[in-house]
Amino acid sequence: MPTILGRNQYGKAENRVVRITRDGATHHIKDLNVSVALSGDMEDVHYSGSNANVLPTDTTKNTVFAFAKEHGIESAEQFGIHLARHFVTSQEPIHRARIRVEEYAWDRIATSPAHQREHGEHSFVRKGQETRLTQVTYDGERWEVVSGLKDLTVLNSTDSEFHGFVKDRYTTLKETRDRFLATSVAARWRFNWTDDERPMPDWETSYERTKQHLLQAFAETYSLSLQQTMYRMGAQIIEHREEIDEVRFSLPNRHHFQVDLEPFGLDNESADGAVYFAADRPYGLIEATILRDGCEALIPADLTNL
Numbered sequence: 001m002p003t004i005l006g007r008n009q010y011g012k013a014e015n016r017v018v019r020i021t022r023d024g025a026t027h028h029i030k031d032l033n034v035s036v037a038l039s040g041d042m043e044d045v046h047y048s049g050s051n052a053n054v055l056p057t058d059t060t061k062n063t064v065f066a067f068a069k070e071h072g073i074e075s076a077e078q079f080g081i082h083l084a085r086h087f088v089t090s091q092e093p094i095h096r097a098r099i100r101v102e103e104y105a106w107d108r109i110a111t112s113p114a115h116q117r118e119h120g121e122h123s124f125v126r127k128g129q130e131t132r133l134t135q136v137t138y139d140g141e142r143w144e145v146v147s148g149l150k151d152l153t154v155l156n157s158t159d160s161e162f163h164g165f166v167k168d169r170y171t172t173l174k175e176t177r178d179r180f181l182a183t184s185v186a187a188r189w190r191f192n193w194t195d196d197e198r199p200m201p202d203w204e205t206s207y208e209r210t211k212q213h214l215l216q217a218f219a220e221t222y223s224l225s226l227q228q229t230m231y232r233m234g235a236q237i238i239e240h241r242e243e244i245d246e247v248r249f250s251l252p253n254r255h256h257f258q259v260d261l262e263p264f265g266l267d268n269e270s271a272d273g274a275v276y277f278a279a280d281r282p283y284g285l286i287e288a289t290i291l292r293d294g295c296e297a298l299i300p301a302d303l304t305n306l
């Protein structure tokens, strides 16, 4: 044979697994991206196509989700060690398992003490936060300042429902009274400061407060749709920041699906300790401009133009 098989490995990459533990109304989150790579006696599958030694990559994916449910996620290291040991010790042909884990860290969104008492704590903002943006235009007379942010990732692990929607022959989505609501916020807001005669807003304070209003509205809105939450985020900014007349949002609905672990004899129905699959695409994309009454919409509808 003129060729031989060199080093090889296989498995399911980037399993996006999220586990929520409920401590009363206070939720704790573990959010991992787990990649499995196995190697061992895999000559046959490459040379002849015999799958006799091949544990399907699909099974490695299921194992990641089932282990998250059954054993929990104490740390990325502990989870990786547990998985690697399982693959090597349970499958004779597999001699080596490499588990890579990326862990995404989340901070809690601070809500008011009253909201905390009534609703607990289940709102998070991803660490390693947003990119702040601005666009300044000047024609010698008038200024237009549009600022904003992108990649501000937020998540509510409850207090979100979605039901009562239109159903046609292609609708399969089930109504839900308790779901995750997660999005990566892209927003632009337009300042009403346009001429040098008027004092400029304090840009730094304005940014921090605007972001705070946006986060607080996300955390404190009991959501019946992402559209409703988005509107509240915009309205809270307009209501509290007199220097801003217009806010435009582009919000991907980052779907989290409760994984069906029934085939492995695991009950993943109850919300406590539930394991979710964080889907990356396709995603719902919810966009709108929220305006001060009587003002004109000037931010381009396509945010990527900015």
Ligand SMILES: O=c1[nH]c(=O)c2[nH]c(=O)[nH]c2[nH]1
Pocket: 162, 173, 224, 225, 226, 227, 253, 284
């Ligand atoms: O908040 C939502 N808004 C929608 O318009 C929608 N559509 C969908 O399938 N899920 C959701 N969720």
